[in-house]
Amino acid sequence: MAEAHSPLTGLRAPALFALIGAAAVAAAPPFLDAFASNVLTRSMLYAALAVTVDLLWGYTGVLTFAQGAFFGVGAYATALMLTHLGATPALFVAALALAIVLPAALGALVGWISFYHGSTPLFASVISLVFPIVATQLVYSGGAWTGSSSGLVGYDVLPLEGEGFFRLAGLLLVAVLVAAWVFVRSDAGKLLIAVRDNEARCAYLGLDPKRIQIALTAILAAVAGLIGFVFANASSVVAPENVGFVFGTEIVIWVALGGRATLFGPAFAAIGIDYLSAQLSGDLPFLWQLVLGSLFVVTIIVAPEGAAGLARRLWRGGTAAPPRLLSLEAAPRETKAGPLLAVRGLSRGFGALTVLREIDLSVKSGELLSLVGPNGAGKTTLMRCLSDGREPFRGEIAMGGQDIAGRPPNRVAALGVGRKFQVASIFEGLSVADCLRLARASHETPSAWRASAALALPAPCVEVVKLTGLIDQLGAPARLLSHGLKQALELAMVLALEPQLVLLDEPTAGLTKGERTLIGEVLVKLTAGQGCAVVLVEHDFDFVREISSRIVVLHQGRLVMDGTVEDVANSALVREIYSGGGHG
Amino acid sequence: MLLALDILSTAAILFLVALGLLAIFGVLKIINFAHGAWLTVGAYCAVLAARLGLNPWAAVPLAFVVGLTLGGLAEILIIRPLYRRPLDAILATWGLGIVVGQLITLVFGRDVQFAPALLPGAWRIGGVEYSAYRLFAIFAALLAGALYALMFETTRLGLLARAVIMNETLARALGIDTARVRLFTFMLGTGLAGVAGVLLSPLTSVDPNMGVAWLIGAFMLAMVADASYVALGLASLAFGAVQVLVSAYVSPVLGGVAVAVLAALALRLRPRGFARG
Secondary structure: OHHHHOOOHHHHHHHHHHHHHHHHHHHOHHHOOHHHHHHHHHHHHHHHHHHHHHHHHHHOOOOOOOHHHHHHHHHHHHHHHHHHOOOOHHHHHHHHHHHHHHHHHHHHHHHHHHOOOOOOHHHHHHHHHHHHHHHHHHHHOOOOOOOHHHOEEOOOOOOOOHHHHHHHHHHHHHHHHHHHHHHHHOOOOHHHHHHHHOHHHHHHOOOOHHHHHHHHHHHHHHHHHHHHHHHHHHHOEEOHHHOOHHHHHHHHHHHHHHOOOOOHHHHHHHHHHHHHHHHHOOOOHHHHHHHHHHHHHHHHHHOOOHHHHHHHHHOOOOOOOOOEEEEEOOOOOOOOOOOOEEEEEEEEEEOOEEEEEEEEEEEOOOOEEEEEOOOOOOHHHHHHHHHOOOOOOEEEEEEOOEEOOOOOHHHHHOOOEEEEOOOOOOOOOOEHHHHHHHHOOOOOOOOOOOOOOEEEEEHHHHHHHHHOOHHHHOOOEHHHOOHHHHHHHHHHHHHHOOOOEEEEEOOOOOOOHHHHHHHHHHHHHHHHHOOOEEEEEOOOHHHHHHHOOEEEEEEOOEEEEEEOHHHHHOOHHHHHHHOOOOOO | OHHHHHHHHHHHHHHHHHHHHHHHHHHHOOOOOOHHHHHHHHHHHHHHHHHOOOOHHHHHHHHHHHHHHHHHHHHHHHHHHHOOOHHHHHHHHHHHHHHHHHHHHHHHOOOOEOOOOOOOOEEEEOOEEEEHHHHHHHHHHHHHHHHHHHHHHHOHHHHHHHHHHHOHHHHHHOOOOHHHHHHHHHHHHHHHHHHHHHHHOOOOOEOOOHHHHHHHHHHHHHHHHOOOHHHHHHHHHHHHHHHHHHHHHOOHHHHHHHHHHHHHHHHHHOOOOOOOO
């Protein structure tokens, strides 16, 4: 169907939901009694909050307990302004702005503390727990100004009645849900899953996973603050519990029970559980908490995908049609005089152990350089130094004339270095097409609301996709690919970057003879035909001999030979090294 | 002098509270969010011992055994299935904390309880009258640290634990039953938390949520110390000093917060923790 490729197709369902949801919210109040209406107003705001936690935790893998506190900061900012400054229309606008900007700034701060090179997910979670505790203590120590432990009450709120607030909360929930839905199915939304699945791969594709996490934390803190603004108006009371970490953990529980990474599951779970809590807390407060806690533990262990995930297991929707593959014209390469890669006096040690000693090496465009040597010669360490400027090496590595020292992998990638790992490093949770699309994200900023129907890739990448048969698997989840296809996919992703220098660590390990020949052909075409340079680590000497234009031999961390295929193949030294007599 | 004693005894209490958490963090590489619940369980053991008319000190072995047993059950039923999902394991321990808290509430009610003083009165030291119990806490922390060090450095479990801390995959490949090391470490950690709960009980009121107040300090200490009990001792001293000084000169409310903020910044600027210098 031609229709299936209209860029707006995927937006039909969210648009329909937006209409139905808004209509339902607008029509509901006359059918609800005052109690239900009041509780549901709150529940729907909590549900919107649960959606933001789902984006962070379910999609991006950042387990956060701080969203409750950002919500509380927004609510307190609103209540403080309305209490101490008054409630003129201008001040309402100012309160709204403050309720968004303040949490966003704090979110950026919390993000900066939580995400840095080498930070662990556990650390981020603990920091997200510290923030609400600090915020609560500040509220307590604010005395009469913040209302301390009794909170703030009795300030003037927006001139809406109960029904009005119900509709406002409902519309906010629908808006947050629809925005989140459109975003996660857009091209840019796939970044979240990529960061969750494989931060390292993101970085080597030229993307900065830490910056994505910090930005997301700040943006969703702003959304939480906005929800807090509405809450402060609708409830006309704010209390320290709204900032506290217990509330933050409750939201996580809703998301877990509803089903992480499903958006609707957490929203419905939040509404259901909060509404039931309001009903039951009078009769059996402790028992209810006990049941909820037990259910939570059991869900985490037995059914981590939550209720919505279980429902999805039973009812499988049709998978989306795979995108059309387009081949991009190769961008004109600016060929500079001089070597593409220049390494001078490179040494790298781990404690007392020296792995690389005084390596000098230069690589020109169009070369296919093979790096050979026995195990432990330092080949992989050399590859790591070439692609990550934060490795504590001595000496100098220049890529296209630029020193890479201190540059993280994403900024080395920006200089035109693409690296393929020994063990295929891909995004297990994404489809093949989405993996490839993300590999282009550092070149073309992906759309935050559209899911493209076409997939435009550079010609060498398309060739790999076609030759290896990946083209028939574009719609399939990457985690289901065979070992060989995973290797091919990673190679294609690296080529999609249009690198000037490709680093390949044993790209043919575990592949069949046929697949190996295919990859060899692609590499030869890439270097001889396209002017790209390739540095290849390989054990299979026959393969190396067939395709290389130059061979470098590493032994015990030293570069012992640098010559043509013939030189190396006929070298007595190399034979000695490989037969094990080369010590001393 | 008073200030120095305050700092020392605060550091001692922090050390006692965090030691069990540290053991678990080192070997299982998870932060046990149920740690607060185990502290609470320990404190209620003190309450229970008093109700049964036992010597208050009997609560210490009682809490250790109860902590050990419950910890063993929790490890087998909850932690082990989540071995490959560390973030989920953390969440599950948080859920477990809720369940334990509610169970205590169902049995003992949500009212504040008071545990008997283990060591009433005051001693004269260096020219000041100082609470005997707080002085005892310093001694208890030194004793616990020494016993822990002895176990860690000289026993077989300690050796295995060190192997698992360094490289779990390798340890397993060498035929070490890492699952058992994890189980025993977890039990030891919860047992220690129980004892810490008893020791806390005369200092604070005992209620079902008392453990939560100690959580963050203990978390930050364990993360900063990064599996090293020596570093934990130093970090406890530093945190104790900050907490006492901020409480004394700025505001008591901010004392506890200052520790959390300081630790967060310390970790941000020195990601490897203090242990590896």
